[in-house]
Amino acid sequence: MVTIALYNLKGGVGKTAASINLAYLSAKEGYKTLIWDLDPQGSSSFYLGVSASVKNEAKKILSNEIELEDAIQHSSYENLDIIPADLSSRHADILLSDMKQPKKKIASLLSGIKKQYDIVFLDCPPGISGLHDAVFQGADWILMPNIPTTLSIRSFETVMHYCKENDVDTGKIKCFFSMVDHRKNMHHEIINEFYKDKLFFKNYIPYLSDVEKMGVHEAPLEIFAAGSYAAQCYRDLWKEIRKSCIN
Template sequence: MKVIAFYNLKGGVGKTASAVNLSYLAAAAGYKVLLWDLDPQGSSSFYFQTNGLTVKNAAKKLLQQDIVLTDVIQPTAFVNIDVVPADMSARQADIILDTTKQSKKRVKQLLQQVTNYDIVILDAPPGISLLHDNIFTAADWVLMPNIPTTLSIRSYEMVISYFEEQGYDTNRIKCFFSMVDHRKNLHHEVMQQFYKQKIFFKSYIPYLSDIEKMGVHQQALFEYANTSYAAQCYRDLWNEIEKHCIKA
């Protein structure tokens, strides 16, 4: 079972769009996927149209180990994709974790309870906190979408420094460019500069209205634009991820 987190210090960079579309492609390739929506905003749960959680304050109870992951896993319309829906009590994750023993290992311990998945995808909220330490500890791979702008790149460098400070293996981080606007020179320049670093996948996701429309359709991109350029870009990225993070 491989655990892949979509993460960035910054919000609005395409973490959730990637987590949802890549879960879909992984499932279509035959892998059994669990998507765990750790962002209290609940966007990936929304895209998979999961029913609300039947357990109240599920995130709080999970982190306190009052319940197990299988108590909250929900099926989706797709055979190979199950979801742990988001829950507003995840807002207090850091306060809850702070009071628990082995506070950086809770998410990893919870994932050890499930064995029937090939891939677990974590849709992380933005930020760096104790919850993120949990995500970094549990994940085999931390995949970071980056908009090719100065500020986004700065946040990527901060994450690398944080990994080094905390003694996490930076080789587990891979980045890809997201929301790329071909009309902007800055985007081209930043991409040229950073492609020299092996940490970036060659495939990238452009800024495309077909992707933006996921919210309108409340679905993964492939359900309504399977033959689009956007769909092809995600497929190229998935192929790289599968080769580098799943099969290697």
């Protein structure tokens, strides 16, 4: 089982859009795929039309009141399951801070389902907190979408610095550019500069309204816009990720 965390300190950079589209592509290729929605916003859960079946489920998972396996739900798509989020995910940091080995919590929960899945995507909330420390430890890969703007790149550099200072293996960090706008010189300049860095995948996701329409259709791009440029971009990115992180 390979665990890929869609993560960024910064919010609204395309983590959830990538979680859904990449997980769908993974499932379509026959990999048994799970999305674990760790964000109290529950956006991945919304896109897949699934909600938690038990009250305060996220909190109960972390406090071992229910098994992780029992929180798994099937999506409408073959090979694609999800652990939905609810608002109780907001207590994750407090719960973890009371535990003995909080950084190992995500890894230990995932170890119980490792035989059932080939690929797990963790859709993380933005931020750097105790939950993220556990994600950094538990994930095989930390996949960061970055918008090529000054503040987004600053956030990327903050994360890199944090990881180095806190013994997170920076070898597991991979990045791709997200919401790229070709009309903006700054986007081109930042992309060209960061491509020198091997952390960044060559394929990127442009700013495209079809991605926003996922909210209207409540579905991955492949379902309602398979022939679109946006869907093609996620397919290309997925191929590059698979080659580098899965095979």
